[in-house]
Amino acid sequence: MKPIRRKRRMVLLWALTVSLLFSCTGCLSSTPLNRQSIVQAIGIDYENGGYTLSFQIFSPSESGGSNIGASADNAKQITSTGKTVSEAMANSVLVQGKRMFTGQNRVIVIGKAAAERGLLNALDYFGGDPATSRNAQVLFSETTASEILGAKGNQGILPAEMLEQIAENAGQHGKIPNVKLFEVLKAADEDDKGVLLPVIAQIPQDSESKSGTEQIDSVSSVHLTQAAAFTKDGFFCGIFDENESRGALWLLNDMDHTKLTVFVPKQYTAALELYEVNTTLSPILNQDKISFHLTVSCRASLTETVLTGSSAAHLTEDITARAQALIADECNAAWARAGALSTDLFRLKDHILQKDTARYEQVKDTFDETLSDCLLTTSVTVTIDRYGKEYLPFS
């Protein structure tokens, strides 16, 4: 082959290879960054017969990367409405000149009115859109989502980042279940179990400063304290308080580690850090009824003891026994609440299915109605094997 011909072929080869890359890396029908609004949080509300979407977008207040600081001023809120969520999304380009990019979205907050119309109705669009991050945290607001998104936070570059961290921390520290978008979609798709979402609310602000002096701004004006329960059809059905929410975490086997406070009036207050937690929920399938047994096994560190009166004899044993009772109480409270709501929030049907497929087929349609008749027995073992000190304080 002649060298010139060979050279031409090589050039052609490279041109074609480059053209392949063009088709695969986003140069086709692309939208430049300066034409996109990077959505960090989405709020979904239902009002006046349609959905209202609030977008918190990343928008530094001053040009130049060096001015991006840790403040709420880096975020702006955009609102658009539509009869459906997808229509509201489409309308969002009409209220501002940029296209919404939801690939980096961190949080979705659902307002009470939207939640009452069904979770799947509110979230279906985001499940089907390949660009949307399915790892976004899903939160529930008892008021409106736009109110939560508008709340100021002074930690992190964006308020959405703070909301995401609060939700993650609540789950990781064993307070309230931490739920991601794909988990909600999965539960809605399976159509036979309910779901618990963390409830986010604004912290009530005092209208006047107590001391009359100038105060430092609060880091956050929102908090998570409860969980909202949704039926298998995705409709809001009730609230789990703080105790019940923790109980739900034990029952869902979502508890990794947590802190427990044992309070005995006029004796002591002790703080335990449960650093290793194992839970197993197993069904007991008798001929006529189904019950469940929860086994909890924890290893704990006694991190703090405040003596407020005469100390009990064998204090470590006493703390252990009371901690075990406390965990059992939390589990029973969550169990009773789920029974009262007649909703399978703890994947009980899945446990039955794993144990006995035929029995599952028998009970799957009527299980929720008979849930309040199901008994829960617990066996909790807490072993305190770390004391946070170099000597054993009470031995």
Next chain:
Amino acid sequence: MNANARTHRISAPQLLMLLFLSRLFSVLNISPVFGTLYSGMTLLLGTLLSFCLQCAFLFPLWLLSRRYGGKTLIGCAGDAGGEWLKKGAALLFLLMFSVQICGSLSAFSFFMTSIVFPNASSVLILIPFFLTLILCVRWGLESFSRAAAIFFWLFLLSAASICIGAIPSADLLNITPLPTQGAFHNIFSAALGEISKNGELYCLLLLYPSLRTPKKAAHSGFWFLLLTCVFMLVTQTVILSVLSDFGMEQTYPYYALASVVDLSVLQRLDSFHMSLWIVCAFFRSLLYLFLFKKCLGTFVIKKKTRAVLFYSLAVFLFFGSVFLADHPQAVRALNTSTAIVPALLAFVFPLVIFILLKRKEKRNETNSPQKTHGALMGADR
């Protein structure tokens, strides 16, 4: 055998990696859009059963590669039944490779136009892809096998990172047990579905003479099947334990898994995974196009005529792919009950050829005892 012929051959691990990447595309590309997907334990047991059945399909390859390692199945067919059988076999493979090329390209285009560039034109996606394929086919098997070896490790790294990232979200409670009724039927259907997607089984019958040691072809085949089975079992278990049956209802279950996994600062692993997915599609199409060209050589010996014919047919393949890309229901129809094709091409047909060759050999030995099977072992690469 001259030195040049030896240097243009590939090693058994190179063949294994090339086949694995090619097969991966059909593994990653499973979608309820293109056929029925099973879930839970049915899927896992179906994958295991399909591995066992596919191992049996390697038996004719083992026989042929050990005794007639210098010739492809088409060459063996020529020796066993004359020129007509040779051309018939070549035509059969040509048709199968055409279907596979169109299927692979349309699946690739469907993926690109539904995930990467939603609602984009499939023609725009396929033109540069196809042109590059045509050009790369000219480089030959050795060059793209070497390239495949590099991407093989990258792919394993990507898959491992996704599986590790998914572990915190995994829960074995999500894997549904076998149904009370029709469990075996479902497992068997799932196994047949897997077999129907494994066109690489019959590619092996045309590739083994290109190995440095053709006798190792069946070994490569076995390791290829084992590696694919392990990969599938691990990824399917991860998908099911993270996403449950919901995962298998997504347009692309593997993509759905990649999109929900984050690993520390790598928040969208699906972007990395997607680029390797494109590479898998490329190697699969390249392998089939290379074998398509090889089969074409059976009919036309003249180099220029062969080139003209190849490019003309390539244009047809391109338009066929564009048509299928816009009609996923046609791909779905093609996919149903096609497990019989690999069974025929990878098991029945080569076994028949082997028996015919053995009979011919025996007859030759009876007629002229000094003539051995070595006479049938001319080079045909």
